Amino acid sequence: MTQAMSDASALQVLRPPRVLEQLSDQIGELAPAALNKLKEHHRVWYESVPPNDVTTYARDAWERSVLFLDILRRRGNQHEEMLKHGVSSVLIYDSELVMRGDELPRPVNYSLLRVIPPEGTEIDDRKRPVVVIDPRAGQGPGIGGFKNISEIGDAFKAGHPVYFAGFTALPVPGQQIEDVARAFATFIEKVAALHPDALGKPFMFGNCQAGWHAMIAACMRPDVVGPMVIAGAPLSYWAGVHGKNVMRYLGGWYGGSWLDRMVSDMGNGLFDAAWLVGNFDNLNPANTLWTKQYTVWANPEREADRYLNFESWWGDFVVLRGEEMQWMVDNLFIGNKLSTGQIITSDGIRLDLREVKSPIICFCSHGDNITPPQQALDWILDNYQSVDEIRQCGQRIFYTIDAKAGHLAIFVGTSVAAKDHAEFINNMELIDTMPPGLYEIVISDGAAGGYDLSVEERGLDDIRALGCNSLEDEREFAAAARISELNNALYQTFLQPWIKMVSGPQVARAVLDLNPLRLGYSAFSDKNPMMRTIAPLAAAVQAERTAASANNPFFALQQQVSQRMVEALDLFRDLRDEHVERSFHAVYGSPLVQAACGISQADGPPRPRPGLSPSILAAAEADKVRLKGRVAEGSIVDAVARMLVYIGKAQRRIDKGTFESLRKLLRAEQDVSPSAFKTALREQWAILAVDEHAAIEALPALLPAGSESRRACVDLLQACVAAAGKLNADAQRRLDRLLKMLEVAS
Template sequence: MSSQPAAFPFIPTPLTQALDYWTDAWQRGVLFVDVLRERGNVYLEHSRSGKPPVLVFDYEIIVDGRTLERPANYALAAIQAPADCPATDAKKRPFVVIDPRAGHGPGIGGFKMDSEIGIALKQGHPCYFVMFFPQPVPGQTIECVARAEAAFLAKVNALHPEAAGKPFVIGNCQGGWALAMLAAAAPELVGPLLLAGSPLSYWAGERGKNPMRYSGGLMGGTWGASFAGDLGHGSFDGAYLVNNFEQLDPANTYWNKLYRLYESVDTERERFLEFERWWGGHYLLNKAEMEWITQKLFVGNRLTAGEVTTEDGSVRIDLRNIRSPIVVFASWGDNITPPQQALNWIPDLYDSAEDIRVNEQTIVYCLHEQVGHLGIFVSAGVANKEHSEFASALDLIDVLPPGLYEAIIEDTHPETPGLEYVEGRYVIRFEPRDVADILALDDGRNDERAFEVVRRVAEINQGVYDAFVSPWVRAFSNDYSAAFWRHLNPARFERAFFSDLNPAVAAVKPLAESVRAARTQLADDNPLLAAQQQVSDAVVRALDAWRDARDAAQERTFFSIYDAPWLAALTGLKPAAERALRAREKDWDQEERLRLKRAALDAYYEKGSPVVGFLRLLIYVAIGTGVVDERVFNGIRRVMRDVGLEEKMTLAKLKDIIKRQTFLVRQDEERALNGLPSLLPEAHYRRQALDLARELLALPGKISDEKEARLARVADVLGLTAVEPPAPVEAAPAEQPAPAKPTIEAIETAAPADPVKVETVASAEIPTPAAKPAPRKRRVTPKKA
């Protein structure tokens, strides 16, 4: 705010400052109420228009899920690139964004230009958006939604038969678990997955930090969702979910959000109204859908245990069946989906990173330090850093060898090594991790055993409610009573109250217009502004203290009930102290699949083209640390492109070679090393392959001692002299041509007539066991490392 001449020069300065402040405070108060009035009107207009998605991009619906054989209130929209974005390249990998259906309407993934959709469009990718309508189709179930989303992805694949890869699919929050189930049931439809702020391990969390996980137990289980659905005459009001979110941070809900608007009402109006348009757009779910979500996921936690099946029981959802790389993005500042809930499904399924590799699954996780839950989707900083890097590194993520990695994203500077091989502002690398690293993010998992009792109590209470209470509630419920209860919800009522429907509020509009015409700005150094901020800080501290006391009391109550031996005994469970942790038994089919794969690939230790030999050499040297840097990958792709090899060596073929060679190196490192002379038969090309590998490995900076030792071992096996770091080369005389750098093209000249053709053994071609293994045992907490 700029300083203004005193409005009352004849009055002493302290009084002048007080009068200036109270004049400004009154004006801000009027404008504040007027913005709330506008918010109410926006809410009413948004409702009348059918609550369309809050996307800032134009779109065209190409598949309406309501017309499918099993209809659902979902649709697939093709996003149209704005004029300031490059033209969409149909051969680039398509992006598909699935927004959460968790009370609000769709659009948060394309809320503004700096968003998941915006990043994809800026890079020229075709982009699609999975949206949904306010009212569910009668009889719609979660399986109907899953089948609709499968039809959408099939359509995207059909529209892009020549794309560089299968669609990159982003699942935001609740859209993430839906995406994970779809990818497990139909892995052929998807490419890499990004689960952004998505809960998959619903009981996980830290004591004293994640109170939302206790709400189901404190409510006595899932019957409350059924009761709300019965009151809604078969529909569950998404505003109830919004109410729960808002209670997590009462200081923000009841003070901070509104205070920020009041404090800076001249500049905050547009941002406030834009966000509130989405936040106030409440959607409905069918009662059956909400019951499935609460009973199978939130309270039941059955997804990672492999206990979720299709309605007819013919398909069991096993997250280990996902064949595409999985990227998990979570934040320590997220109080709705903390990192433990986003990541603990990994130790639920696997004991170690080796188990992940054996299952040929690639999992990458990235942790933000402070952004909140909504910031994962709407923060411009997150969009321009994390989401942009994931998009730029998609091909690298797709060819990562199976295993568990953490994505490390760092800013670049002019002295960054290999800067010419970095796309964008940041450089990304993938560091290997083990399941123990995931467990170390938690404070232990013994507290999750109490949730077993919650699940059992919830099943009992649900049965009692369904048999004795639900029939009476449904008998007295109808469409009119359901609408009445929905309008009384505070999330709706406050918006309708502060709108032109209220004559007292409508009268503020002309007053606000006169205030804007006579608006004066308060001096920044006015001491009462500092006093105002102090009062605000005190209110926030008081509300935070109340929240902390409430959360602590809820946590103590929860564990005093559900950790009690008497309740475990009543529900048929042993006391927590006697429920010993069990190590997971390896699945028979997993062991048999590994045996068959070893046998099928055994001949490939000494078989392959020089390009395969070069890639094995590179993998052997790099696998010691296991770190995968985008600069090395981009260097390989650039060399391939420069020599015209990229069209023949497609991304799918490159991925197949890298996975196979990584498997061979990990299974028998010595044999893989000793097989290099067979793949690189001539000494001249062995030297070129070794020099090119050194050059690429040096792109991120100085080669580590471990990699130098491995390079020396390769040189010894190939019968070459020990590799030394290249000395500075003086400029050659003008009449002499500079020596050519080693290239893949030179290596390729040693190959047979069709050197790029590599016989592959895809995992689909490996015989699968005929006998169906017994379902694996459920394990509540993993074995400690």
């Protein structure tokens, strides 16, 4: 049997698949006899040795090892089954096709699906539809609806219609990044058309890579997008702090993007996105090489389903077109051009993040080693010098930072998703009501097991306090980008013609199959003849399973060995990361290298801040003139909104309870529609920003003395203030000033 297994291992490569299949069947026929013999030896050994801590632990460890191998076998078979079907969505909800991306004028491999709510779920079509876009950064679609506690699950719980943008494993020939962004904009427009009575434009979730895709779509079509949650999405790729975020150095460390181009050429024009997953795995070798597997081996019965369920997504690899990957690396990962408006589409549209006027909610975490807070937020520093400039551009930017959640936890069904995503969805009208500015969304534990959400004003110094690049750092990354351009030119001139000459479908297939991550799945599947004996052996072990007592002292020793292994791998990671960072700074920080790249120490920032066109400045000035003309105009609702904003600016925050109280009060007293309520608040906030003194001094003229409108306005103001709760000292002074101005006692 041993000789047969050895021969099978060699023939797996040398013989055609039909012969290999016959050999595997022969091994399968021999397996029962060998298994019975093994079981007999096992029984005799176990009965001949007195049961003690050593023998019971040894038997338990043996049985767990067999069960663990069987789990790996099932994982490999699961992976092979997914390969047969192209790509498998892990979305747990039923869905129906709404629009095919491959039928668009510029076809893509995405489709728009309507997610069918579970039985018993009540959907209110007047609420904004929610659109979830999953990342195509290595794995297949569905992670946004992987569990009941997820973005899709939270949207259903709140009664919203839900749509999902999924994709297939293979891209459409000729597909480009900007084509995908256009498809997203078309999908959003279609969803809005399907819900004409909704309170506003669709609310969008863009996870990881899909986050910057969604932002590009919003730059192209700012008229169609509604509020956006950009979860774990890097928008400023050079950003970070020293001693962390080593992934941002890898582009320069490998000499630029020529390696990605070579892999695409070897793949006959396709780039295997499993390489991207490998980069993520390498960030935490302790988890990848040890903890992830050890946890399953230590308790296979409890962990098997969870492990296989997650691996159904993690091992579902997709491919990208070489042009897509090259665009991402050159313009984003190494070039970092998106955050400063340096990218122009094929039809002449400049991708300017300042053009997005709908609320942008950046959701990030200090525990995210793929998209740290700096990469998620420093695009704000790249574009603006002050919050006043944000307001002048009419942009509304929000952010929330989790203390420790990892990258996947930001958008996978976890306790983080149960809290943050649900609060974003439940309070999207509050978020959409806020006027232009920079805000932090603070979510804290509330009464009765719920959560309290408040929106608090922030400044650019709050973003800088998280850590940002120095001018020297910017020059180093700019030098890495120049070196990348040079190496790409050298590769295209001298090496690419030879690579393309020898590449073809067979080579491309081999490049895919021999990818280390893909090989790790197939080697433990039933494609490997030696794994054919594992299934019956595991069944026998399961039938006679005898777990050792939890008090067995060898379990404590086992845990100590595991902990030492984790510490050793963490030490390796730290030393490796330190070496990568030091070498990056040593090479690209060299004045000689920077001079050779044309980067002068005497010049300013290597990436100039994006400027505003004359038309944008003229439009801003025209809007300022319009707002000044509105100072002495308005209804009771406008007057109350102006006074509330004036008082609220002293509070510097608004919570969801106050917002709901004010909205209900105004609707009850003045029959104000939700859209009119939001418009009034934003308009009056803008008027106060243009000329606060004139706006407040105009209130007595806006509300003539002795008129019913003044009395009604003051009553409504006092009722709103009472609903808002206790005021701080500055806000109370502002309230007293208003009441005195309107000749009403406090």
